[in-house]
Amino acid sequence: MRDGYLRKIDYLRVSITDRCNLRCFYCLPAGGIPTSPQGEILSFEELLELLGVATGNGIRRVRITGGEPLVRKGVIAFLSRVKAIPGVVDLSLTTNGLLLEGSAGGLRRAGVDRLNVSLDSLRQERYREITRGGELNKVLRGIDRAQREGFSSLKLNVLLMRRTRDEIPAFLRLTLERPLHVRFIELMPIGEGVAQCGEYLPLSEFWRALEPFHPASVRVEGGGPAECYRIPGAAGTVGFIAAVSHNFCGACRRLRLGADGFLYACLAGGGGIDLRDPLRRGVSRDKLGELFRRAILSKPREGDFRWEKAGGRSMSRIGG
Numbered sequence: 001m002r003d004g005y006l007r008k009i010d011y012l013r014v015s016i017t018d019r020c021n022l023r024c025f026y027c028l029p030a031g032g033i034p035t036s037p038q039g040e041i042l043s044f045e046e047l048l049e050l051l052g053v054a055t056g057n058g059i060r061r062v063r064i065t066g067g068e069p070l071v072r073k074g075v076i077a078f079l080s081r082v083k084a085i086p087g088v089v090d091l092s093l094t095t096n097g098l099l100l101e102g103s104a105g106g107l108r109r110a111g112v113d114r115l116n117v118s119l120d121s122l123r124q125e126r127y128r129e130i131t132r133g134g135e136l137n138k139v140l141r142g143i144d145r146a147q148r149e150g151f152s153s154l155k156l157n158v159l160l161m162r163r164t165r166d167e168i169p170a171f172l173r174l175t176l177e178r179p180l181h182v183r184f185i186e187l188m189p190i191g192e193g194v195a196q197c198g199e200y201l202p203l204s205e206f207w208r209a210l211e212p213f214h215p216a217s218v219r220v221e222g223g224g225p226a227e228c229y230r231i232p233g234a235a236g237t238v239g240f241i242a243a244v245s246h247n248f249c250g251a252c253r254r255l256r257l258g259a260d261g262f263l264y265a266c267l268a269g270g271g272g273i274d275l276r277d278p279l280r281r282g283v284s285r286d287k288l289g290e291l292f293r294r295a296i297l298s299k300p301r302e303g304d305f306r307w308e309k310a311g312g313r314s315m316s317r318i319g320g
């Protein structure tokens with residue numbers, strides 16, 4: 001279905017939990033945020049019901065996220081049911097990778113097509129500091145395992161920060177050696193990111209670090225908002241998602257369903273509708289479809305990502 005600006009909306013991100021096993025300093029406060037009481041989070045049955053409504057209204061690609069999606073019990077069985085929904089042609093998952101080693105095989109068998117792993121540093125100490133306690137080696141073992149299980153187009157989401165700018169060459173070298181697709185992402189004024197605005201680096205500052213690789217790099221199609229390149233001879237690719245410094249809302253095709261059933265029309269705020277209450281009141285599927293279409297039509301032309309306009313949203317609730 002098309003929104004009010006004629007953009008085709010066919011991609012839904014679904015957060016299945018607001019719990020996370022990390023506390024990245026730009027995402028969550030050290031003590032975490034109060035997680036929603038059990039009954040406020042949609043059950044898997046409710047999520048499947050809403051996914052049926054979504055595919056009935058043009059959604060074809062689904063990404064499962066969180067919080068950390070792999071901490072929710074029963075996630076693998078849930079994913080195979082999502083994959084079986086007629087209309088879902090692409091199922092992907094975003095994870096911090098901590099639990100990936102033990103679940104990569106199950107994810108593959110459940111029919112997950114693609115994985116994104118969030119990984120901001122390749123240095124153990126620094127990784128632990130950024131995530132407030134994460135074990136880099138577990139994530140690296142998870143990535144290895146996922147590749148062995150057949151996740152060939154594995155993407156690494158790397159948040160650009162002042163404190164990690166010296167690691168860009170190391171991430172670029174990873175793409176030389178392995179079929180990994182590194183995506184550098186700008187820090188956004190959401191959640192704890194607002195308080196950490198001093199860490200913000202526009203992507204333009206990163207071109208300098210790319211220079212030894214850049215002149216011969218070839219632009220390739222990345223299948224999303226990223227501007228992507230392949231260094232000659234490299235097994236993987238490198239991409240840039242400049243959500244803040246370069247507005248790409250004109251090409252936005254997505255909606256986000258929060259774990260509490262709120263359907264967000266835009267990551268930066270504006271639009272959206274609660275689906276949990278109508279769902280629990282037992283309204284018809286047709287009525288839910290109407291609400292879903294109303295959310296699509298409420299998508300603003302552009303999200304406002306100015307730091308001074310940042311609101312009280314939390315990435316761990318919306319799912320990134």
Ligand code: SAM
Nearest residue numbers: 027066067068094095096118187188193315320
């Ligand atoms: N736990 C999963 C993970 O780590 O990928 C999924 C949820 S996490 C909220 C999704 C993504 O949001 C991560 O890649 C994280 O780096 C990113 N993120 C969180 N806060 C952000 C911010 N303020 N700006 C940009 N990205 C952010």
